[in-house]
Amino acid sequence: MATGRTHRPATRSRGIPEATVARLPLYLRALTALSERSVPTVSSEELAAAAGVNSAKLRKDFSYLGSYGTRGVGYDVEYLVYQISRELGLTQDWPVVIVGIGNLGAALANYGGFASRGFRVAALIDADPQMAGKPVAGIPVQHTDELEKIIDDDGVSIGVIATPAGAAQQVCDRLVAAGVTSILNFAPTVLNVPEGVDVRKVDLSIELQILAFHEQRKAGEEAAADGVVPPAVARKQRPTDQGPDGDVPAVMPA
Amino acid sequence: MATGRTHRPATRSRGIPEATVARLPLYLRALTALSERSVPTVSSEELAAAAGVNSAKLRKDFSYLGSYGTRGVGYDVEYLVYQISRELGLTQDWPVVIVGIGNLGAALANYGGFASRGFRVAALIDADPQMAGKPVAGIPVQHTDELEKIIDDDGVSIGVIATPAGAAQQVCDRLVAAGVTSILNFAPTVLNVPEGVDVRKVDLSIELQILAFHEQRKAGEEAAADGVVPPAVARKQRPTDQGPDGDVPAVMPA
DNA sequence: ATGTCTTTGTGAACGCGTGCACAAAGATGG
DNA sequence: CCATCTTTGTGCACGCGTTCACAAAGACAT
Numbered sequence A, B: 001m002a003t004g005r006t007h008r009p010a011t012r013s014r015g016i017p018e019a020t021v022a023r024l025p026l027y028l029r030a031l032t033a034l035s036e037r038s039v040p041t042v043s044s045e046e047l048a049a050a051a052g053v054n055s056a057k058l059r060k061d062f063s064y065l066g067s068y069g070t071r072g073v074g075y076d077v078e079y080l081v082y083q084i085s086r087e088l089g090l091t092q093d094w095p096v097v098i099v100g101i102g103n104l105g106a107a108l109a110n111y112g113g114f115a116s117r118g119f120r121v122a123a124l125i126d127a128d129p130q131m132a133g134k135p136v137a138g139i140p141v142q143h144t145d146e147l148e149k150i151i152d153d154d155g156v157s158i159g160v161i162a163t164p165a166g167a168a169q170q171v172c173d174r175l176v177a178a179g180v181t182s183i184l185n186f187a188p189t190v191l192n193v194p195e196g197v198d199v200r201k202v203d204l205s206i207e208l209q210i211l212a213f214h215e216q217r218k219a220g221e222e223a224a225a226d227g228v229v230p231p232a233v234a235r236k237q238r239p240t241d242q243g244p245d246g247d248v249p250a251v252m253p254a
Numbered sequence C: 001a002t003g004t005c006t007t008t009g010t011g012a013a014c015g016c017g018t019g020c021a022c023a024a025a026g027a028t029g030g
Numbered sequence D: 001c002c003a004t005c006t007t008t009g010t011g012c013a014c015g016c017g018t019t020c021a022c023a024a025a026g027a028c029a030t
Helices: A018-036 A044-051 A055-065 A077-088 A103-110 A144-154 A165-178 A204-223 B018-036 B044-051 B055-065 B077-088 B103-110 B144-154 B165-178 B204-223
Strands: A074-076 A094-099 A119-126 A139-143 A158-161 A182-185 A198-201 B074-076 B094-099 B119-126 B139-143 B158-161 B182-185 B198-201
Touching: A018 A044, A018 A055, A018 A077, A018 B204, A044 A055, A044 A074, A055 A077, A074 A077, A077 B204, A094 A103, A094 A144, A094 A165, A094 B204, A103 A119, A103 B103, A119 A144, A119 B204, A139 A144, A144 A165, A158 A165, A158 B204, A165 A182, A182 B204, A198 B204, A204 B018, A204 B077, A204 B094, A204 B119, A204 B158, A204 B182, A204 B198, B018 B044, B018 B055, B018 B077, B044 B055, B044 B074, B055 B077, B074 B077, B094 B103, B094 B144, B094 B165, B103 B119, B119 B144, B139 B144, B144 B165, B158 B165, B165 B182
Parallel strands: A094 A119, A094 A158, A119 A139, A158 A182, A182 A198, B094 B119, B094 B158, B119 B139, B158 B182, B182 B198
Antiparallel strands: none
């Protein structure tokens, strides 16, 4: 789950189911670890355990890529690393721009995982003129005015939005107009994009809320027959909280 | 998708499908925005558009919560905000600990979306003694030694892991042993947890890789009949790259 | 060669999630 | 009070994803 929505052809892209694509990076990570330990081959069972999935699922996933295993033996680690990397497009260089260099944007710029898989930070962009020129993670921040030029010059096709919610759609529109066709959105907003543009979102607040739901459920099961039964709040009654902290719908730190 | 794996009862928790639970925060956000604009009611069509989903899906989602709409009119915004909040468990206070105060941990601590929905940062914890006492987002960082005491004293049931990958499992074990039953994991590792503990993961690198896959596919379609056809790499042949950047499996900045 | 043993690759069944399309419910106007 | 119009709530069908279970494939020993 996470595609930003709006159009979604969703269905399998060139035979490979979306759910499988989402797991390939997981397998790749486990395989890379094995590769570093110079392990030559792994069985589906072992690899599945390392990736935290079911072995049947893993085998079916790999079957979409082709027959890369050897029966009775398992999979060749190096070979599989290469095949998955290629399938994911990681054998080429992906320049990425990060827009919105606040706390989160800076953290992303410093994130080692970016560089390690062919994702090169082409530019850091912020709307604040004060930020311009200031180096973050060794890269000087550039002003939003430069956005189109950077994207065009470097052939950037992936953009990361780490701005406050209010600025996200506007930034998104500019990215798309400039030629970006894949967006990773950290701002808590639904982005509208034209057909052909992929959006994936990461929302910390949403993840926590989902955890809270399950947490509440766990707690509620023990309490079973308690006086804590919902007080059947009268309809139309205004909820108790909501007042204090103004409650902006979850504004980004930016 | 995102549940950390391992056990997964996965199926619907008390009648509410997992997919629906994952969308409730989305609806809540849209509803809160409407509430701030003092909009009294919304139709499923309008709200669905604001949340970026299909209206039939939204109605079905709400039907799991009960019949909260009025035919011919729509849904009462305030009432729905309250019902969803209650369902998600947001009417109560959720103390949260963040472990690993590096770039990302600090960004999370500063993240406004945490506080705005009943999630209170109970403590920031880091293994580095140098960090101890240093205030981040107005909260003094505490040493890992204090972890168990904090969790016990404050009744913390939700933990956020923002440590490097190598430390994540260890931190996870301690959190769980101390009583935490829900974990939001930002470290690029598969966490093993006992039955009854929920794990959700957020992995920036994985999201980018998924985007890269689709991006490559888009690019490949235009090139259709090019000489760029996969050169049918000889089996067992060592992949070309892999050498340069040491390629740590995506270590956290932390 | 032949047999045994391991592990892959997949056919088939099942279940969850999605979306259509419509009947029921209520609002609103005459 | 009846007719009309809007919007909800849901029965139903379809498709994707998961899992089981097993036949086919290869390694390895004899």
